[in-house]
Amino acid sequence: MPLNANLKEELGRLLPPDRIRWDEPMAGHTTFRIGGPADCLVLPASLDEARAIVTLARDYETPLTVLGNGSNVLVRDKGIRGLVLSFGKPFAYIHREGSSLLVGPGTILGAVSQFAAGEGLSGLEFAVGIPGSVGGAVFMNAGAYDGEMKAVVRRVTALTAAGETAEFRGEALDFSYRHSAFQENGALIGEIELALTPADVAAIKEKMADFTQRRQQKQPLEFPSAGSTFKRPPGGFAGTLIDQTGLKGLTVGGAQVSEKHAGFVINRGGATAADVLRLMDEVRRRVFEAHGVKLYPEIRIVGEE
Numbered sequence: 001m002p003l004n005a006n007l008k009e010e011l012g013r014l015l016p017p018d019r020i021r022w023d024e025p026m027a028g029h030t031t032f033r034i035g036g037p038a039d040c041l042v043l044p045a046s047l048d049e050a051r052a053i054v055t056l057a058r059d060y061e062t063p064l065t066v067l068g069n070g071s072n073v074l075v076r077d078k079g080i081r082g083l084v085l086s087f088g089k090p091f092a093y094i095h096r097e098g099s100s101l102l103v104g105p106g107t108i109l110g111a112v113s114q115f116a117a118g119e120g121l122s123g124l125e126f127a128v129g130i131p132g133s134v135g136g137a138v139f140m141n142a143g144a145y146d147g148e149m150k151a152v153v154r155r156v157t158a159l160t161a162a163g164e165t166a167e168f169r170g171e172a173l174d175f176s177y178r179h180s181a182f183q184e185n186g187a188l189i190g191e192i193e194l195a196l197t198p199a200d201v202a203a204i205k206e207k208m209a210d211f212t213q214r215r216q217q218k219q220p221l222e223f224p225s226a227g228s229t230f231k232r233p234p235g236g237f238a239g240t241l242i243d244q245t246g247l248k249g250l251t252v253g254g255a256q257v258s259e260k261h262a263g264f265v266i267n268r269g270g271a272t273a274a275d276v277l278r279l280m281d282e283v284r285r286r287v288f289e290a291h292g293v294k295l296y297p298e299i300r301i302v303g304e305e
Contacts, residue, residue, distance in 0.1 A: 003039055003040060003062065003082070004060045004062065006060070007056060007060040007062060008040075010056055011040070011042065011053075011056065014049065014052050014053070014056070015042060015043070015044070015049065019042065019043040019044070019045070020040065020041075020042055020043075021038075021040065021041040021042075021043075022039070022040055023037045023038070023039065023040075024037055024038045024040070024041040024084070025037050025079075026038055026070075026075040026079060026080065026084070026303075027075075029041070029067060029070045029086065030070035030071075030073050030074070030075055030226070031069070031070055031071040031131060031224060031225065031226060031227075032070075032073070032074055032075075032224050032225060032226045032267055032271075032276070033224040033267055034074060034075065034077075034224075034267060034271055034272065034273050034276065035074070035075025035076070035077070035079065035080075035273065035303065036075065036076065036077045036078045036079030036080075036273075036303065036304075037079040037080075038065075038079055038080040038083075038084040039079070039080065039081055039082055039083070039084075040082070040083050040084070041083075041084045041086060042083055042084070042085050042086070043086055043088050044085065044087075044090070045090040046090065047159070047165075047190050050085065050087075050159060050188060050190070051159055051163045053083065053085055054085075054159055054161070054163045054188065055163045056083075057082070057083055058161065058162070058163070062082045062083055063080075063081055063082030063083070064082060064083050064084075064085060065080050065082065065083070065084045065085070065302055066084075066085050066086075066087070066135075066188055067084055067085070067086045067087075068086075068087060068105065068106065068132060068133030068134075068135045068136030068139075069106075069108060069131060069132050069133040069136060071130075071131040071132040071133075071136065071226065071227060072132055072136060072140055072142070072226050072227055072298070072299055072300055073226060073299065073300045073301075073302060074226055074273055074276055074277075074299050074300070074301045074302070075273060075302055075303045076273045076274075076277075076301070076302070076303030076304055076305060077272050077273045077274055077303075078303060078304035078305070079303055079304060080302060080303045080304065081304055085188070087104070087105045087106035087133065087135055088106050089106065090104075090106070091104040091105050091106030091107070091135075092104050092106040092107040092108070092133075093107060094107060094111075094112055094115050096119055096121075099121060099195065099196050099197060099198055100154065100193055100194060100195050100196065101115070101116060101121070101193070101194045101196065102191060102192075102193055103134045103191070103192045103193075103194060104134070104135075104191060104192075105133060105134055105135025105136075105138075105188075105189045105190060105191070105192065106133050106134075106135065107133060107134045108131065108132070108133060108134075109124075109127045109130045109131075109132055109133065109134050109137045109142070110127060110128055110129060110130055110131060112124060112127070112134060112194070113125065113126075113127040113128045113130075113208065114128065114208075116194075116196055116204075117201065117204045117205050117208055118201070120198055120199060120200070120201045120204070121196035121197065121198060121199070121204075122196060122197045122198070122199035122203075122204050123147075123151065123152045123194070123195070123196040123197055124147075124152060124194070124196065125145075125147065125204060125207045125208050125211060126143065126144050126145045126146070126147025126148070126211065127142070127144065127147070128208040128211050128212055129144070129211060129212055129215040130142055130144060130227075131227075132227075134192050135189040135192070137149050138153060138156060138180060138182065138189055138192055139180055139182045139183065139189060140178055140179075140180070140183075140298075140300070141175050141176065141177070141178055141179055141180050142178075143178075144211070144215075145211050145214075148175075149175070149180075150173075150175035150176075152194045152195060152196060153173060153175070153192060153193070153194060153195075154169065154193045154194065154195040155167055155168070155169050155192070155193040156168045156169075156173065156182075156189055156190075156191070156192050156193075157190045157191040157192075158182070158187040158188055158189050158190050159187060159188040159190055160185075160186070160187045161185075161186035161187065165190070166187065168181060168187075177231070177232070178231055178298055218260070218261055219260065219261050219264065220258040220259075220260040220261055220264050220266050223258070223266035223267060223268060224266065224267040225258075225264050225265065225266045225267065226265075226299040227264070227298070227299070228263050228264065228298050228299075229263060229264060229265045229280065229283075229297065229298060229299055230242075230263065230280075230283075230284075230295040230296065230297060230298055231295070231296045231297070231298045233293050233294070233295060236293070237263065238263050238295055238298075239261055239262045239263025239264075240262075241287050241290075241291055241293055241295070242257060242262035242263065242283055242287060242295075243262040244290070244291070245283075245286050245287050245290045245291070247262060247283055247286060247287075248262050250279065250282065250283065251268070251279070252275045252276075252278045252279040252282065253270070253271055253272060253274075253275030253278075254267060254268050254269050254270040254271030254272070254275055255267060255268070255271040255272075255275035255276045255278075255279045256268050256279070257279065257283060265279055265280060265283075273303070277301070280297065283295065
């Protein structure tokens with residue numbers, strides 16, 4: 001369904017033309033380099049603008065999708081209907097308050113990890129190589145090397161679906177493995193407070209260097225991907241099961257199970273979302289046949305089927 005003409009007019013009054021992009025190809029906004037067009041990509045420069053966009057979407061009953069750095073997302077080939085709100089550079093900031101950091105949702109998590117190390121603050125070493133935004137990392141409770149966002153997030157200021165500001169702490173964040181309350185409550189993550197621990201800078205950087213080396217050796221960083229494709233099944237690792245099933249190198253179109261790390265589906269060039277989804281389905285089918293284990297996507301799949 002085409003976007004409402006009145007909605008378009010109101011968006012034009014709210015944002016300058018360079019921050020409203022019609023029929024925007026999403027391949028340029030995801031690390032997979034895959035995805036059809038969004039009806040309209042909007043780039044707010046403030047929380048007030050974001051609030052106004054949320055209100056417009058609600059008033060005109062228009063779907064609203066929030067996108068961070070697009071590092072854990074697969075956009076289907078037909079694209080995304082409605083509005084896509086992207087928290088870009090205006091929401092990329094880091095402020096230190098004591099042993100805490102106040103961070104904008106558009107800040108790259110790896111950059112926050114490096115900043116914390118330079119300030120002698122420990123707790124984010126695990127995040128040194130995670131390419132996503134902090135907002136996206138909170139949304140998915142991102143983690144690596146036995147660390148996760150749950151351990152460092154003290155408070156999240158968010159915009160509710162009604163456009164009101166709300167704070168989430170403790171149990172209200174509902175963190176679990178690759179899950180947060182924001183996957184259900186429709187609130188937009190606006191600012192994050194990270195509670196860290198003072199520690200020796202050299203020790204922090206040594207740990208981060210180790211994680212970086214391990215990541216470079218084991219992960220297919222030379223190809224576009226959305227990171228780990230499947231969630232970790234109970235008692236094991238998806239990549240191990242996929243490898244044991246003999247699926248490294250399995251290819252559908254331009255999508256391939258990485259020969260370097262079986263837990264990653266990569267875009268070898270020209271892959272479509274349909275290629276990726278067919279490959280994921282085949283991997284899940286064969287792993288279940290061989291091991292009786294069901295694999296579930298870790299990546300967020302969005303857009304029109």
